[in-house]
Amino acid sequence: MRRLLLFLLLLALAGCAAPQKPESGDITIVWNRVDNPHPYCEGLSGRKEFFRILGCSKWNDQRADGTRVCSIYAPAPRDERDLQRFATLGHELMHCVEGNWHDRWGHMNPKDRTAVGASAAPKPVTAAD
Numbered sequence: 224m225r226r227l228l229l230f231l232l233l234l235a236l237a238g239c240a241a242p243q244k245p246e247s248g249d250i251t252i253v254w255n256r257v258d259n260p261h262p263y264c265e266g267l268s269g270r271k272e273f274f275r276i277l278g279c280s281k282w283n284d285q286r287a288d289g290t291r292v293c294s295i296y297a298p299a300p301r302d303e304r305d306l307q308r309f310a311t312l313g314h315e316l317m318h319c320v321e322g323n324w325h326d327r328w329g330h331m332n333p334k335d336r337t338a339v340g341a342s343a344a345p346k347p348v349t350a351a352d
């Protein structure tokens with residue numbers, strides 16, 4: 224069961240190839256409930272994916288009032304026990320709030336390398352690290 228969940232998580236990560244980092248300030252999150260997010264996410268990224276995409280998020284341009292919009296493309300959970308769809312929705316919500324919080328293999332980035340806001344630059348890696 225644990226291996227199955229890990230495999231499903233890796234499949235979900237295919238849609239997270241290059242999310243943008245959010246800027247400081249207010250954000251609006253729009254959840255586009257789509258039964259099959261794969262074609263939407265491929266269209267947003269502009270490339271074909273080998274693995275099935277379970278969901279994705281995309282930053283849109285800033286509104287006139289200064290807020291930014293993060294659109295999530297993910298299916299609605301079928302019921303309160305639909306853990307995969309809830310996990311996908313939470314995963315993409317984290318991208319809206321935290322930006323690129325994991326590497327391409329799904330490992331979480333160290334806290335000192337992830338910060339909310341476009342002005343926050345990652346800590347440079349030195350030979351001492």
